[in-house]
Amino acid sequence: xxxxxxxxxxxxxxxxxxxxxxxxxxxxxxxxxxxxxxxxxxxxxxxxxxxxxxxxxxxxxxxxxxxxxxxxxxxxxxxxxxxxxxxxxxxxxxxxxxxxxxxxxxxxxxxxxxxxxxxxxxxxxxxxxxxxxxxxxxxxxxxxxxxxxxxxxxxxxxxxxxxxxxxxxxxxxxxxxxxxxxxxxxxxxxxxxxxxxxxxxxxxxxxxxxxxxxxxxxxxxxxxxxxxxxxxxxxxxxxxxxxxxxxxxxxxxxxxxxxxxxxxxxxxxxxxxxxxxxxxxxxxxxxxxxxxxxxxxxxxxxxxxxxxxxxxxxxxxxxxxxxxxxxxxxxxxxxxxxxxxxxxxxxxxxxxxxxxxxxxxxxxxxxxxxxxxxxxxxxxxxxxxxxxxxxxxxxxxxxxxxxxxxxxxxxxxxxxxxxxxxxxxxxxxxxxxxxxxxxxxxxxxxxxxxxxxxxxxxxxxxxxxxxxxxxxxxxxxxxxxxxxxxxxxxxxxxxxxxxxxxxxxxxxxxxxxxxxxxxxxxxxxxxxxxxxxxxxxxxxxxxxxxxxxxxxxxxxxxxxxxxxxxxxxxxxxxxxxxxxxxxxxxxxxxxxxxxxxxxxxxxxxxxxxxxxxxxxxxxxxxxxxxxxxxxxxxxxxxxxxxxx
Numbered sequence: 226x227x228x229x230x231x232x233x234x235x236x237x238x239x240x241x242x243x244x245x246x247x248x249x250x251x252x253x254x255x256x257x258x259x260x261x262x263x264x265x266x267x268x269x270x271x272x273x274x275x276x277x278x279x280x281x282x283x284x285x286x287x288x289x290x291x292x293x294x295x296x297x298x299x300x301x302x303x304x305x306x307x308x309x310x311x312x313x314x315x316x317x318x319x320x321x322x323x324x325x326x327x328x329x330x331x332x333x334x335x336x337x338x339x340x341x342x343x344x345x346x347x348x349x350x351x352x353x354x355x356x357x358x359x360x361x362x363x364x365x366x367x368x369x370x371x372x373x374x375x376x377x378x379x380x381x382x383x384x385x386x387x388x389x390x391x392x393x394x395x396x397x398x399x400x401x402x403x404x405x406x407x408x409x410x411x412x413x414x415x416x417x418x419x420x421x422x423x424x425x426x427x428x429x430x431x432x433x434x435x436x437x438x439x440x441x442x443x444x445x446x447x448x449x450x451x452x453x454x455x456x457x458x459x460x461x462x463x464x465x466x467x468x469x470x471x472x473x474x475x476x477x478x479x480x481x482x483x484x485x486x487x488x489x490x491x492x493x494x495x496x497x498x499x500x501x502x503x504x505x506x507x508x509x510x511x512x513x514x515x516x517x518x519x520x521x522x523x524x525x526x527x528x529x530x531x532x533x534x535x536x537x538x539x540x541x542x543x544x545x546x547x548x549x550x551x552x553x554x555x556x557x558x559x560x561x562x563x564x565x566x567x568x569x570x571x572x573x574x575x576x577x578x579x580x581x582x583x584x585x586x587x588x589x590x591x592x593x594x595x596x597x598x599x600x601x602x603x604x605x606x607x608x609x610x611x612x613x614x615x616x617x618x619x620x621x622x623x624x625x626x627x628x629x630x631x632x633x634x635x636x637x638x639x640x641x642x643x644x645x646x647x648x649x650x651x652x653x654x655x656x657x658x659x660x661x662x663x664x665x666x667x668x669x670x671x672x673x674x675x676x677x678x679x680x681x682x683x684x685x686x687x688x689x690x691x692x693x694x695x696x697x698x699x700x701x702x703x704x705x706x707x708x709x710x711x712x713x714x715x716x717x718x719x720x721x722x723x724x725x726x727x728x729x730x731x732x733x734x735x736x737x738x739x740x741x742x743x744x745x746x747x748x749x750x751x752x753x754x755x756x757x758x759x760x761x762x763x764x765x766x767x768x769x770x771x772x773x774x775x776x777x778x779x780x781x782x783x784x785x786x787x788x789x790x791x792x793x794x795x796x797x798x799x800x801x802x803x804x805x806x807x808x809x810x811x812x813x814x815x816x817x818x819x820x821x822x823x824x825x826x827x828x829x830x831x832x833x834x835x836x837x838x839x840x841x842x843x844x845x846x847x848x849x850x851x852x853x854x855x856x857x858x859x860x861x862x863x864x865x866x867x868x869x
Contacts, residue, residue: 248511248588251664256773257589261662261766263701263738265731267712269585270773273781274578276340284341287326291345294321301353302621305636308479310356315393315435315868318360323349325389327364328373332385339515339577343522347573350526354640355480357526359393361519362431366648367394368438368459370512375457375500384438384459392437393868395462397427397486398509401854405653407442407455407506411854412488414443414458416451421458421498423466423491426854434472434482435868436462441488442505454503458493462867466491468859469866477639482866485852487859513648515580517591520644521573521598527641528566528602531609534632535559538613549612558608564799565601567792568771571778572597589661590770596654597767599644606641610634652760659759662766663752666745669693694742701739706731715776717783720793723776726800730769733807737765740814757819761810768807772800 251258256269276284298317304310318324326342328334337345342364350357364370369388372380388394403409412425423443433439439460447453460467471485500508539550539559549555576590610617613634616624621631645651669689678686705711706728715723741762745752752759779796783789828834 251586253586255586255589257593257770260734260769262665263735265734270575271777273777274582276338276578280338284337287335287337288344290321291348295349295352299352299356304353304355304480310359310480312868319390323360324363328369328385328389333389339580340574343518343573343577346519346522347526350523351530354523355478357523358478358481359432363394365516365519366396366512368440370516371440371457371499371508374511375508393432393435394438395430395432395436397430397439397441399429400426401428401852410444410455412443414445414456419495420492423488423493424856425488427486429483430486431483433486434469434484434864435866437867438462445502452502455505456502457499457505457508459497459499460493462865464491468863470859470861472864477642489858514588514591517595517648518577520647521569521594524598524602524644525569525573527637528569528605531605532562532566535562535609535612555612558612560798561802562605562608564795564802565605567795568775568799569598569601571774572771575774589658592654592658593767593770596651597771600651602641603645606638610638655760655763658763701735704731704735715780720783720790721797723779723793723796726772727776729804730772733769757817758814761814765807765810768803772803775799
C-alpha cells in the first residue's frame with residue numbers, strides 16, 4: 226500500500242492536536258502548578274523528601290562500580306578526537322548493566338530509582354556528555370520507558386530484558402519538516418492484516434545509527450475498525466526497509482550516534498504497537514515527564530565541573546599581585562557558578578525524588594528543571610570560558626601540545642549548547658509550561674475566549690469563571706510572605722537566614738498570579754500569541770521554584786549534619802542572585818520591546834531591510850533548506866552500525 230499524503234495543517238488544527246495529547250486532568254498535587262496559581266505550597270516539598278535505605282544502598286553500590294568504569298574505561302579525549310564512542314566502551318557499559326539502570330530487576334535491569342539514575346548520568350556526563358547522551362536517549366525516551374509505562378505484559382517480557390543488557394534503543398519522532406508541530410507528522414503506518422506498514426523519514430535519531438530497537442511515531446489513517454492518529458510502535462532496527470541514510474555531525478557531542486533513518490514498507494506486527502492507535506503523542510509526552518530530567522542531570526555535571534576548574538584555575542592564576550578570584554569581576558562569576566550548581570542539584574534531586582515517590586504530578590517541575598538547567602548550564606560554561614580567557618577558547622589537545630593541562634572548556638561549551646534544544650527547545654518549553662500554568666484559568670474560562678463556542682457555552686463559562694475568581698482573587702491580596710515570622714525554621718542558629726527568601730517566593734507567587742490574571746483579562750484569546758510575556762512568566766516561575774528547592778535542600782543538609790552551614794551560605798547566595806533576575810523579569814512583563822520587535826520582524830520578512838545585508842558574502846553551500854523526505858526506497862548505503 227502507498228503512504229497517504231499529509232495535507233497542510235492550519236494553526237488551529239495544530240493546536241488541537243497538541244491539546245489532545247496533553248494530560249487533561251490533575252489527579253495529584255503539583256507544587257509548581259500551585260506556585261503559578263499564587264499558592265506557595267511549601268508542604269509539598271518540605272521536609273525535603275529522602276530515598277528509602279535499600280534504594281540508597283543499591284544506588285551507591287552501582288555508582289561505585291560506575292565511577293571505576295568511568296575512570297578506567299572511558300577516554301573522553303579519544304571520543305572527541307575520533308568522534309565516536311569505542312565499541313569496547315559500549316560493550317563495557319552493557320556488561321556493567323548501565324543500559325538497564327531504570328529497568329526492573331525481574332527483567333534483568335538494575336532497578337535504580339530516578340534519583341540514582343540521574344546521579345549516574347551526572348557522573349558519566351562529567352567524563353563524557355556523549356556517553357551520557359547514549360545512555361539517556363536509550364533509557365529516558367527510548368524503548369524501555371514507554372514500554373514500561375504503556376506496554377503490554379508480553380511487550381515487557383519481550384523487549385525489556387533485551388534493553389537491560391544487550392540492545393540499544395532510539396526514539397524516532399522528528400522529521401525533516403516536522404519538529405515541535407506533530408500535527409504535520411508525515412510518517413505513515415497503514416494497517417495491513419495483522420501488521421502495519423510504515424513509510425517515512427525521521428531526522429535527528431539519537432542512537433539511531435547504532436540502535437537495535439526503535440520507538441517510531443507514525444500516523445495511522447482513519448478507516449473502518451481503525452481510530453487512526455499518531456501511534457507508537459517498537460520497530461526492529463534490522464527490519465527490512467529500515468535504512469540509516471546518514472550519520473549526522475554537530476558542533477558538540479562529536480561522538481553522538483545521531484542519524485537520518487528512512488522507513489520504506491517496513492512491516493511491523495500489530496503486537497508491537499504501544500498503546501492504542503492515536504495515543505502516540507500522549508505516550509511521548511508522558512514519557513518525557515521524567516525523561517526530561519536526564520537533561521538537568523547532565524547540566525548538574527557541567528556545573529560541578531565548571532566549579533572545580535574555575536576554583537583550581539583561579540588559585541593558580543595571578544594578575545596584578547593577587548589571584549584572579551580576588552578580583553570582583555572574576556569572583557562574581559565564580560560565585561554565580563557555585564550558587565547555581567547548588568540550586569540545580571537541589572532541583573534535580575527534588576524533582577527526581579518526587580518522581581520516585583509518585584505522590585505529586587511533576588510534569589511542570591520536570592519541564593522547569595529541563596528549561597532552567599539547560600539555560601543556566603549554558604551560562605556557567607560560557608562564564609568558565611571567560612574565566613579561562615584565551616585558554617578557555619583553546620582546545621584541550623592544543624593546550625596539551627604546548628605543555629599545559631588539557632582542560633576542555635571550549636568542548637564543554639559546545640557540548641552544553643544542545644541542552645537548550647534537546648527534548649524541547651527553550652522556546653517550546655516556555656509555551657508548554659505556560660499552557661500548564663494557565664490550565665486552571667482555561668478550565669473555567671476557556672469557553673469565554675473560544676470563538677467556536679456558542680452563546681450558551683459562553684454564558685455557562687462566565688458563571689463558572691465568576692465563581693472561581695470570586696474565591697481565588699481575594700487570596701492573592703495577602704499571605705504568609707508579609708509576616709516577618711513566617712518560615713522561621715529556615716533561620717536556625719549559626720546559619721544564614723533563608724526565611725526571608727521564602728517569604729519573597731510566597732509574595733512573588735501571588736504577584737505572578739495577579740499578573741497572569743491581568744494579562745488574560747487584557748488580551749483574552751490573544752494571550753497565546755504573547756509569547757514574550759508568557760516566556761517571562763515561566764522564567765519567573767522557574768526562579769521561584771529554584772529558590773524553593775535550594776532552601777529546602779539546605780535545610781535538609783543542615784538537619785542531617787552534612788555541610789549545613791555551607792549549604793545555607795550557597796542557598797542564600799543563590800536566592801539573592803535569583804531575586805535580582807526575578808525582579809528584572811517582573812519589570813519586563815509590562816515594560817519591553819515586544820510590540821516594536823513584531824513590527825521589525827514583519828519588515829524584515831517583507832524584505833524592507835535587505836539593504837542591510839549588503840557588503841558580505843554567504844559561505845553557505847547550495848541545496849534546499851529542508852531535505853526531501855518523500856516516502857520511497859532508500860537510494861543510499863545503509864550506515865547502520867549495531868554494536869554486538
